[in-house]
Amino acid sequence: MSKRGMLIVLSGPSGVGKGTVRKAIFEQDDNKFHYSISMTTRSMREGEINGRDYYFVSKNEFEQEIKNDGMLEYAQYVDNYYGTPLKYVNEMLDQGKDVFLEIEVNGAMQVREKCPDGLFIFLTPPDLMELRHRIVERGTDDLATIDKRMNKAVDEIEMMQNYDYAVVNDEVLNAVEKIKTIIRAERWRVKRFLPDYKKQLGDVLK
């Protein structure tokens, strides 16, 4: 019996540590999850690689993908487009593989509409001072951009109520353990686990 994979959506304000936590989960659970690489129009940061961190495209290319119905979701975030290419996610889920999305809140709500069976986890900082500190220390954004991201963060954190779980990213390994526990528990939620006995009976009686 083949089952569709689980769609796991991790959101949270910029700089909270989504990427850090996701990479730590993938390191511990090699090959268990499949990361959906997003498409974006923002410029590449030092150290980023096209096709590993993002698919970096022009605004025209991104808008063409939207027109072609190629995106599962997309949003504009601080002057740029970000979105999830639909094809990869569908292919993986159809093969019964679990897919991990790391996206901001507006996109996550679009996914929730289309995939209500997804698992929606919100990663939140211990407090806003610490959030700002993390973005500053990361060293990837100028002060004006940091302020824009902090302003967004407050609205984003209010969206937490639309998620299934909230996890505080105090220590990376704590957050990793909590997220892994949530995912393990969710596999046994009846609506996910329930085997298709009607189909099985058809096969048994053949």
Ligand SMILES: Nc1ncnc2c1ncn2[C@@H]1O[C@H](COP(=O)(O)OP(=O)(O)OP(=O)(O)O)[C@@H](O)[C@H]1O
């Ligand atoms: N638990 C933690 N304690 C202290 N620092 C952390 C923690 N988690 C992540 N960081 C640091 O915070 C910074 C931001 O982390 P990261 O880039 O993973 O955030 P993000 O949520 O993926 O950001 P964005 O959404 O902008 O891509 C990094 O410098 C990272 O090393």
Ligand SMILES: Nc1nc2c(ncn2[C@@H]2O[C@H](COP(=O)(O)O)[C@@H](O)[C@H]2O)c(=O)[nH]1
């Ligand atoms: N709606 C989507 N949001 C995404 C996607 N990929 C990343 N993101 C989020 O954008 C912000 C900014 O990211 P940054 O790399 O410029 O710091 C952050 O919250 C990301 O999680 C996506 O495909 N869709």
